[in-house]
Amino acid sequence: MNPIPLPPSDKSPLVFLELLYKLRVRDVMSEHLFSLPRSATMRELQLLMAEKRITGVPVVENRRLYGIVTIENLIRAYDQGAIEAPVSDFMTTAVVTVEEDMPLSIVMSYFAKYDYGRFPVLSVDNEPIGIITARSLSTRLLLELFKAVADLEAKLPPPPPVSSTCYFKTFRVQKSDFEHAGSAATEIKNTLAARGIPPPIIRRVAIAAYELEINLVVHSDGGTLTFRADEDDIQLIAKDTGPGIADISKAMQEGFTTANDWVKALGFGAGMGLPNAKRVSDHFHIASQLGVGTTVTIRDELPKK
DSSP states (O other): OOOOOOOSOTTHHHHHHHHHHHOBHHHHSBSOOOOBOTTSBHHHHHHHHHHHTOSEEEEEETTEEEEEEEHHHHHHHHHTTOTTSBGGGTOBOSOOOEETTOBHHHHHHHHHHHOOSEEEEEOTTSOEEEEEEHHHHHHHHHHHHHHHHHHHHHHSOOOOOOOOSOEEEEEEEOTTOTTSTTHHHHHHHHHHHHTTOOHHHHHHHHHHHHHHHHHHHHHSSOEEEEEEEOSSEEEEEEEEOSSOOSOHHHHTSTTOOOOOHHHHHTTOOOSOHHHHHHHTOSEEEEEEETTTEEEEEEEEEOOOO
């Protein structure tokens, strides 16, 4: 899950940590728990996964959790020609669960430790009541961070307007430089604030800049992030040298990532960078060549005066 840069403030570094301890599993989990009994077949599992667009299903009977079956179990059943076998033959019984009142700080450590995509949620009575996924956790944290950023921005004095009609700067970004990751995005955000750009547009551009900057750090051999702002629009161009992208359509899918375990353990490489950048941009274009590198161009239009 990628962290989001916050506005300048003595309290900014604490906001993210406060959310991790304030929010509980019950605030993030999905209460729509799709489950199967032990007697259900692997074919029934396949149909449920296809219908609900999920990749893991708890095995529950009489409010008791017996195990979990995932897409990996389904593939194994296909390989063995056992698609009509009961899920009890393939389910994982050593299930790692979380409790509904656990703080998200603990759950995040679970995702890093076990490398699972989901955890069943148990009530205080030890009954399965929901499921929490990396995606649901990231989505809720982003929403809460947006609120926190808006609250912090509301307390800051308005910056003086900048007279220049055009601003241009290129930032060099080094491979694996996690110590400075996000510094370019923060400077871009502060520059836009000084120019009097509306806060909603600033937040969108800051998110896009941060995601592009992190992609350069994680996935490339280094590159540049170019920022241009004038009276009509704001443009970001991330250009790198590196392996390139073999399948752009797959790279644009939420959750797809080529980051290694070490990067994931640092809290990066969740596979949401490019989709997030596209989501917050008016215009998005990506071009890549294997063995050469990738260029992503983003443009956000400014309201007419």
